[in-house]
Amino acid sequence: MTIAAPAPRVLRRSFGFDMSKPILLLFAAILCVLIILPISWLVYYAFTDAKGAFTVGNFHRLVSDAAFLDPLLTTFMLAILSALICCAVAAPMGWLVSRTDMPLRRTVRLLVTASFVTPPFLGAIAWELLAAPNSGLLNQLFRELTGAASDEHLLNIYSFSGLVFVISCYTFPYVFVLIANALDRTPGDLEDASAMLGAGAWYTARRVTIPLALPAVLAGALVAFLQAMTLFGSPAILAMPAGFHTMTTKIWSLFQFPPKPELAAAASLPLLVLTVLLLRGQAMILGRRGYSVVGGKNSEPRLVRLGRYRWLAIAVAMIVLACPVFLPYFALLNAAFSKVASHLVSTSNFTLQNLHFVFYELSATDLVLRNTFILGVLAATIGTVIALVISYVTARKAVTGHAVLGFLATAPIAIPGIVLGVGLFFSYTRPPFVLYGTLWILLIAYVTLAMPAAYQQMQSAFRAVHPELEEASRVLGATRLRALWEITAPLLRVNVVAVWCFIFVGVVRELSAAIMLFTSQTKVLSVLIYDLNESGDLAAISVLGLCMLIITSLIVLLANKLTKLGGRPTTAGI
């Protein structure tokens, strides 16, 4: 392919100006503004007092006051426990789905995707309906079955363990996808070799399969830890009624009237530092434990025959999926059509009043649906374009300094949503950039938060497309951009669509940054649902939540259809 005459290229070059350099510089500048500006303000605020003078007093207060230390400890415990539970559940599930002949394997994958689409805060509210100590449907069932007294209960969701459970429910999909995909990629050759050399199934699993999957499990544990640590919605919904704070809810409460932004900034920094340290730790561990498993001629993984345990396996998988999917959606569906959310729908109890209220009376519905949709489409489009360009540059090493771009695009992974929200609030409520009160500030937050995962997904896609096709185009005289647009982009269409959908879904389920940045005119669906929860309007939440599920499911289904991955969900990465 590289033997074409260079003449036309020279000719073309002399006429057409190659726009790639300035555009790349522009993208670098955009990333700098997106990330460096809010973090700088955060650091500035953390080290100044109310009058603007330098101080370390904010941190001193942070470590000396039990009102801050307790949430820090709680958050740490919460994150560790959630990570352990997620791995303990997701690893066997991933193995069952990827490596065994369990029936309904594809359905299980699809259902895990459904739990990914569920925002954690909506899951938390649904679990209130299920496991509030007295009115929870499961507790009512328990009393019905055992004849226990009216004030006895089996489950109490308003507790530390309840919070760990709910967070694990909605974090486990991340871990599951990482592990299942890793197992998918692991070729059967090595296991075959082990079997041929006389090792038993258990020995092969212990010496071959598990070590190969270990990096994915560790990565999953880390993702789960970070998720649990930085989540805002679930703790705000479940921990505060129980009378305790996590770091995220504490940071948020520091913004309530009378606001203490210095303390909020100071409380944000430990989250940021911890995240950076953990990510570095992961890089070190995985750096040593990488296995090159993808070669040119891999055999399909051999499926383990479960025999008569097949049905037991699927039963267990379904019970696991009941927690994030079946039970919560049953509870939401029930509450949407019931006069009283804690009563099961019956002929005397059925009502369409809740639907009527949400779609005909609630004046915020139109506004938030419109805002959410606009932001979802814009963030997904802009985010995909930026990720596409940057991953192209880094994958093809197109300009000097491409590594910096890659680093900048990955950096937001270390910024928890609520911390970014605080930073953006500081950055864009003052001149020269007064964006607070517009959709722009939310758009910036969403694009920034989505960038690492979008970039990582695009980059792995680029690596799969050999550069020779682009080179051919450039040899024939096209500029870099034209080659990218006409050759590479169509080849990556499938991945582009997947990344677009991924960002869209992420926008719809984002709460922690939006809660810091919205105004009455720029409210989004997640914030409205959170508002409704504070005033106890569970029926309206159920209707809106189901509405949200339908929209995002349609998008994800579309993605799966376009990417033709069948049962393989588009949620790889983080």
Added chain:
Amino acid sequence: MKSTISRRSLLVGSSALAAGSAFSTYVRAAAPPPTATTPALIAAAKKEGRAVWYTSVDLKLAQKIGKAFEAKYGVACQVERTGAERVLQRIGQEYAANVHAVDVVNSSDASHLVIWKNKGWLEAYVPEDVAKYYPADHKDPDGMFASFRVFLCVIAYNTKLVKKEEAPKSFHDLLDPKWKGKIVKAHPGYSGTIMTATFQMVRDIGWGYFEQLAKQNILQVQSAADPPKKLALGERAIQADGVEYLIFSEKESGQPVEPVYATEGTPLIIGPNGMFKAAPHPNAAKLFQNYCFSPECQQLCIDVGGLRSVHPQAKEKPGRTPLSQIKLMKDDPAGVLKAADEIKAHYVKLFHV
């Protein structure tokens, strides 16, 4: 954010102390002449299309009022509902960033209107009904706000879970160990109703009550509109505080709830309406203010919403205990204004959130 002044410093730092007594009959300046609802006002409001109302009244009632207004005048009402303390924060945050989205505000913490008035954000505007019918101690002497809604913050119980004769009669009854784990309570950092009630209760029965209540393993919710709903769900047997109007409307729609008027007295909550100078829809705002204080809207608030009214033409609904027969705690917005930050801080210390 830094420029946001806390209520405390606002009071100490300025000479506005006199204006702090919100409903004093001492008249400093004449309120502007009252404005009636004229066809010209309606036409101008229609041109603007909608009024934006920030309120802390329960969402369903707020939307009913909004829809009734829209049905009457063909002008939409966009309701932005959240807790009164959040409304205060929201408007402060928005105004600090020069975002002027709110037309009319309603807060269950009457001291907020004093804050906005002192900042010079409120428009002097007097609806005709307010001038003609509203008692002097329910309207601002400068014509910047008036008592849109009046209600109580009550104890209540679920009649399926608690027998009438066992129900608590006073706040101190709630400290009985038998109610441990059975009480739901709202938060003064979110709800203006609870902020106002906490102020009155601390003044009349002391922090000691709250210190002991904090040991009762309560379910801590945010909005004062939530405890009545938690009672109706059967999630808790008793509410230590919460709005009376939802207990009425839940009860009248067949839910097993019953209010209790505590022997120590029941906190009285005033929720004034005011209009902003920088309102983006000034005519719609005026029309909406006129509607809010009309006998029609006030009667709707009573009948559908369970609120009380100081409009002499509005009639109390039979079957509800009349205000005159209830021992009330005295409202004092100026006092709340001074104590609010301290109440929030002390509350968080006792209840941990």
